[in-house]
Amino acid sequence: MGWTSEDFFTDSPVSSSSVHERVDQFIAANRGTGGQLRRPIVCVTSGGTCVPLERRCVRFIDNFSGGTRGALSTEHFLQAGYAVIFLNRKHSIQPFTKGLPSGQILDCLTQVLEPSAAGNGAPEGSEQADRLVRACVATAHEVAARGVLLRVAFETLFEYLAYLRAIAEALRPCGQGAAFYLAAAVSDFFIPWQEMAEHKIQSAGVGDQLHLTLQKTPKMLGDLRRLWAPEAFVISFKLETDENVLAKKAAGAIERYGVHAVVANILETRKDVVTLLAPAAAGASAAPAKSLIRRPADGQVIEAPLVAELARRHAVYWGSTGT
Amino acid sequence: MGWTSEDFFTDSPVSSSSVHERVDQFIAANRGTGGQLRRPIVCVTSGGTCVPLERRCVRFIDNFSGGTRGALSTEHFLQAGYAVIFLNRKHSIQPFTKGLPSGQILDCLTQVLEPSAAGNGAPEGSEQADRLVRACVATAHEVAARGVLLRVAFETLFEYLAYLRAIAEALRPCGQGAAFYLAAAVSDFFIPWQEMAEHKIQSAGVGDQLHLTLQKTPKMLGDLRRLWAPEAFVISFKLETDENVLAKKAAGAIERYGVHAVVANILETRKDVVTLLAPAAAGASAAPAKSLIRRPADGQVIEAPLVAELARRHAVYWGSTGT
Numbered sequence: 001m002g003w004t005s006e007d008f009f010t011d012s013p014v015s016s017s018s019v020h021e022r023v024d025q026f027i028a029a030n031r032g033t034g035g036q037l038r039r040p041i042v043c044v045t046s047g048g049t050c051v052p053l054e055r056r057c058v059r060f061i062d063n064f065s066g067g068t069r070g071a072l073s074t075e076h077f078l079q080a081g082y083a084v085i086f087l088n089r090k091h092s093i094q095p096f097t098k099g100l101p102s103g104q105i106l107d108c109l110t111q112v113l114e115p116s117a118a119g120n121g122a123p124e125g126s127e128q129a130d131r132l133v134r135a136c137v138a139t140a141h142e143v144a145a146r147g148v149l150l151r152v153a154f155e156t157l158f159e160y161l162a163y164l165r166a167i168a169e170a171l172r173p174c175g176q177g178a179a180f181y182l183a184a185a186v187s188d189f190f191i192p193w194q195e196m197a198e199h200k201i202q203s204a205g206v207g208d209q210l211h212l213t214l215q216k217t218p219k220m221l222g223d224l225r226r227l228w229a230p231e232a233f234v235i236s237f238k239l240e241t242d243e244n245v246l247a248k249k250a251a252g253a254i255e256r257y258g259v260h261a262v263v264a265n266i267l268e269t270r271k272d273v274v275t276l277l278a279p280a281a282a283g284a285s286a287a288p289a290k291s292l293i294r295r296p297a298d299g300q301v302i303e304a305p306l307v308a309e310l311a312r313r314h315a316v317y318w319g320s321t322g323t
Numbered sequence: 324m325g326w327t328s329e330d331f332f333t334d335s336p337v338s339s340s341s342v343h344e345r346v347d348q349f350i351a352a353n354r355g356t357g358g359q360l361r362r363p364i365v366c367v368t369s370g371g372t373c374v375p376l377e378r379r380c381v382r383f384i385d386n387f388s389g390g391t392r393g394a395l396s397t398e399h400f401l402q403a404g405y406a407v408i409f410l411n412r413k414h415s416i417q418p419f420t421k422g423l424p425s426g427q428i429l430d431c432l433t434q435v436l437e438p439s440a441a442g443n444g445a446p447e448g449s450e451q452a453d454r455l456v457r458a459c460v461a462t463a464h465e466v467a468a469r470g471v472l473l474r475v476a477f478e479t480l481f482e483y484l485a486y487l488r489a490i491a492e493a494l495r496p497c498g499q500g501a502a503f504y505l506a507a508a509v510s511d512f513f514i515p516w517q518e519m520a521e522h523k524i525q526s527a528g529v530g531d532q533l534h535l536t537l538q539k540t541p542k543m544l545g546d547l548r549r550l551w552a553p554e555a556f557v558i559s560f561k562l563e564t565d566e567n568v569l570a571k572k573a574a575g576a577i578e579r580y581g582v583h584a585v586v587a588n589i590l591e592t593r594k595d596v597v598t599l600l601a602p603a604a605a606g607a608s609a610a611p612a613k614s615l616i617r618r619p620a621d622g623q624v625i626e627a628p629l630v631a632e633l634a635r636r637h638a639v640y641w642g643s644t645g646t
Contacts, residue, residue, distance in 0.1 A: 002531035056564045062385045110460050189533045208325035210512045214533040241379045
């Protein structure tokens with residue numbers, strides 16, 4: 001028998017009460033005087049979770065994900081009028097940093113402080129870069145001042161799932177006005193805290209090979225849909241390297257967990273095209289409806305049409321019951 | 324039988340010829356017209372290596388290490404008159420960034436561009452921060468302009484070991500004027516490339532548990548000492564969470580691999596105190612000589628006295644033969 005969600009949370013060492021409080025305050029700030037939501041609220045998850053191999057964590061299994069999709073999508077949800085809870089891996093890419101000089105922080109500061117030293121070619125180029133940097137900083141500030149962006153950082157799978165549950169439970173009273181955009185790369189396997197070594201695993205003690213046994217991470221999508229926030233609009237993600245595997249798994253998420261949309265990605269092409277799947281009008285047992293979303297030709301990122309389409313569908317869903 | 328270094332490099336998919344060329348050029352730039360070294364050269368390794376679990380890398384096992392020790396030590400080696408090859412994990416901490424505002428790049432830029440908006444309290448505080456930032460940027464530039472710092476970035480264990488070998492072979496002609504300061508956190512176990520799955524491991528196909536078998540990483544310290552750069556001064560590091568394990572392993576590195584010094588660290592206290600071990604005057608079979616290095620009371624980091632002491636020992640070693 002595999003691990004259930006209940007087993008997982010009983011075993012987990014993470015407390016999420018402070019996250020619950022912060023989300024409560026954030027929701028309150030986004031309600032009108034009559035108590036109704038002034039705007040829809042989406043929880044965007046971003047970056048990869050890691051799984052410690054030792055309690056005093058020296059080694060861990062990590063999932064590759066810079067967090068670009070989550071960061072860009074957050075910008076577009078804000079533009080679409082949402083308040084966003086950005087549940088992100090610590091040090092992953094943040095919203096409003098795309099215009100910033102890439103790479104090391106020193107190179108970035110150099111470009112701002114001494115554009116000529118940064119070797120950026122023509123002075124017009126530096127001026128343009130400088131304008132872009134100032135615009136990013138200004139936008140980030142404006143968003144912070146309006147109180148429509150709440151950042152919650154995680155590192156381990158234990159933190160991610162505990163915080164996601166806390167956010168979902170806090171959002172439950174928002175009904176269909178709440179959405180989840182689950183772009184984080186979540187570890188499929190983990191080592192339970194109670195089975196984990198206290199100290200660093202010693203190479204001397206284990207012979208020439210190290211055998212690790214990991215448990216399958218319990219699927220929390222079902223809990224999110226049925227228990228934590230049953231009315232919220234849920235968008236899940238599948239990232240694979242193999243097209244055949246991807247199609248099957250994306251359809252499975254709709255059938256099995258009843259999510260409202262699945263964004264299906266192939267690792268290599270995910271910035272150019274994604275497939276959006278939704279339950280068929282005929283019901284969850286029929287083949288899901290599919291539409292392709294492509295990166296626009298005008299230089300915009302693919303997150304622009306993707307988020308626009310999802311916001312449209314969420315508005316229909318919310319409006320249909322008039323919560 | 325475990326994997327040998329030869330097995331490892333035969334299996335590894337990484338080519339290091341471009342690193343070898345860059346190091347050759349760097350060494351040439353640090354030689355006088357007569358061909359003698361104008362200054363000692365140290366290769367500082369920094370940050371953790373990761374071990375992919377799949378060829379198209381989505382998941383990997385990572386070693387926790389921000390790279391603070393390597394970055395700060397690089398600054399102090401430069402101050403001590405060394406040319407430094409900084410072999411660092413991509414996105415790990417870089418030299419001359421300690422004075423910079425910590426945290427996200429946007430917060431950092433905000434502090435520089437709009438110190439009042441950053442909520443830093445008194446204007447004197449912001450002015451001081453601004454001065455510090457400008458000093459960091461200026462120092463980094465001065466070092467870059469002098470050509471005494473070469474940065475080589477790695478991510479995987481395969482890259483780290485291939486680049487380390489290339490650097491060592493390029494440094495071999497520098498004889499005792501070269502040193503290695505091996506502060507990187509290197510994975511003890513890995514999955515050979517040839518045994519690695521092409522695609523993402525599927526949770527559906529493996530039942531409720533995932534069993535991973537990792538091979539012990541061949542010890543390359545012996546190859547570095549005996550084959551790659553036999554005359555270079557080699558400083559290795561041990562990081563443990565358990566004092567008893569640490570003492571034994573540090574002494575073993577001297578006895579087994581003939582390194583010239585070992586810096587022994589406990590995870591929790593490594594910024595306050597380290598133990599420096601060296602071969603006993605009586606020979607490698609006697610108990611090693613130990614000295615404690617502590618963080619100075621004047622606010623300097625522990626890397627200041629640590630690097631000063633090692634540079635002193637390296638100078639004695641180099642001077643003793645007059646290479």
